[in-house]
Amino acid sequence: MTAHQHQGQSPSSAADQDARGVVIIGGGQAGLQAAASLRSEGFTGQVTIVAEEPGLPYQRPPLSKDYLKARPTDGTDGSGSTSASPLPLRGEAFFADHAITLRTGTAAVAVDRSSKTVSLADGTVLAYDSLIFATGARNRELPTPGIELPGIHGLRTLEDAEQLGRALDSAKNVVVVGAGFIGLEVATAALARGCQVTVLEFAPRPMGRALTPLLGDWFAGAHRHLGIDLRLNEGIASFEAGDDGRVAFAVSTTGDRYPADLVVAGVGVQPNDQLAAEAGLETANGIVVDAHLRTTDPDVFAVGDCANFPSVHFGGPFRLESVQNATDQARHVAGVILGADAPYADLPWFWSTQGPFRLQMANIVRADDETAVVGDPDPAHPKFSVFCFRDGILAAVESVNQPSDHLSARKILAAGLEITREEALSEGFSLREAYKERTQPAAVV
The missing domain is CATH 3.50.50.60 (FAD/NAD(P)-binding domain)
Incomplete structure (x- = not known):
């Protein structure tokens, strides 16, 4: 063999x-x-x-989450291995x-x-x-002057994650380019490792392609509440080296210079x-x-x-x-x-873990969705969902630290059950109970 x-x-x-x-x-x-x-x-x-x-083959999602947050083991092999290794898929x-x-x-x-x-x-x-x-x-490449400098990382593979994890051991000032899922997962992981973290995002809000404007704006405030220096409407212009030849500064499109002994580029794929x-x-x-x-x-x-x-x-x-x-x-x-003939129509759903924030989404949101917040959005202890409506019917749900809402929303939307705006925003409404009511057999009188 x-x-x-x-x-x-x-x-x-x-x-x-x-x-x-x-x-x-x-x-x-x-x-x-x-x-x-x-x-x-x-x-x-x-x-x-x-x-x-x-x-x-291994699971990729943990690479930007638990794998980076884990500190190196105290083993004597010098490998820099972490205590949370990605699991093989099989x-x-x-x-x-x-x-x-x-x-x-x-x-x-x-x-x-x-x-x-x-x-x-x-x-x-x-x-x-x-x-x-x-x-x-x-990974999408950054055509930025200085991108070749040592100390600038991407994150896609296990090898990338191992290199980045070792670099975080000694990093003090981390600059993340891009406030998408990966960028913010890395930013919160670096923050948990004791680094000062700056995030540069050219768009007006984080995760703009995936979230409603309402939730994107909430995440901007929530990450700043954690201590991340999130700079919106500010992209990357160049990187500058220090005396040792490694990256030392990230220069943004505003001309501001940010100290950076480690840079992570997360500008999409x-x-x-x-x-x-x-x-x-x-x-x-x-x-x-x-x-x-x-x-x-x-x-x-x-x-x-x-x-x-x-x-x-x-x-x-x-x-x-x-x-x-x-x-x-x-x-x-x-x-x-094997001969099946049905078209593909499975309901999309997503998740992202960013520090204390567990973000889960059921279905694809649209910029023109009508939105409403249900629950407590206090960034100190958030537990809420954003209900998205189209033509007065529930069409997508974004949840933060509210897994029950997410799971129930997936079931409701996948089954094609209609929840009106009036019902969803009525006092005492529960996605979980609404699903049960619509799917349980009627009682025999």
């Missing part, structure tokens, strides 16, 4: 082209779920996952038990749709009947759709797919962060970066490969 092959089969050769099945490019949440769902739904052909990173035995071939540490470099083969960087050629792109996304484009598939902010998640080639699919799909909840083409979307789309594609 080779170092990067985690299933008990002989190394690949040209003979692999005689044994077709499903090839999955990408070893993240979407790729692993697609393979697991194919097997659980009864698929008996070959299933192969190609993962560029070495080692077992243990090694899972792949052998389910006859799934996992090829790690090598990238897919070409797809030939005419011969239905995938070529890998190590020279392997894999044949497929169905191909799934689960290639995820990569771009879909990994280059390989699909080179194979002649349609791409536009991701790999374009139909309602069944098929690309312009009926034998090729795309799921997760790399897929631009027609969202029934957004009302048009949409690319969604969330674990829920990745896993739900993967399950759906497995069903389509």
Whole structure:
């Protein structure tokens, strides 16, 4: 068995082209779920996952949360390992038990749709009947003078998180560029490690693409209440080095200079759709797919962060970066490969943990949603939800430290139950009780 092959089969050769099945490019949440769902739904052909990173695929969400907040262990190996390591998505035995071939540490470099083969960087050629792109996304690069200076970090992989975690051990002044989910998760983690933290955000409010303006403004005040120096309407212009050649200052678009012995760039991601484009598939902010998640080639699919799909909840083409979307789309594609014909319509939901704030969202909000706050939004001990209405009907719910509201909202919205604005804002209303009332059988009199 080779170092990067985690299933008990002989190394690949040209003979692999005689044994077709499903090839999955990408070893993240979407790729692993697609393979697991194919097997659980009864698929008996070959299933192969190609993962560029070495080692077992792992959970990414903890990288910007618990993993960074954990201080180094006191071990003597000098590795700087932390006490909260990301968990593998599946243990090694899972792949052998389910006859799934996992090829790690090598990238897919070409797809030939005419011969239905995938070529890998190590020279392997894999044949497929169905191909799934689960290639995820990569960090958007900052075209900023000084971006190459030591001390400036991105965060996408376990290696990135390990480097950043070690850097936080000695950092005093941290500048985070970008007030999205990742940026604010890193900012609160750095604050918990005792750093002075400045966040630069070019937009007028944090998490502006994902949250209602009401909740975005609340988070701006809440993070400042924690002690983060959040600068809105202020982007990054350049980075300056100190006498040691490392980053020492971040210069913003206002000309202000902020001390920075560590910088984290969190300005969003771009879909990994280059390989699909080179194979002649349609791409536009991701790999374009139909309602069944098929690309312009009926034998090729795309799921997760790399897929631009027609969202029934957004009302048009949409690319969604969330674990829920990745896993739900993967399950759906497995069903389509096995003959299911329903379009993808799962309700989107998201979460982010930023210090003491547990943010959870059910459905995609829109800028023109009518909003109302229910609960206590005091930043010292918040516990509230933002109800979003369209045409007087509950359409989305944002919750802060209110998990019961979030779970009930997901059930209500996924079931298509209608809650009017008047009912939702009436005294004593409860999402949980409303769901029970509408789904429990009527009592027999």
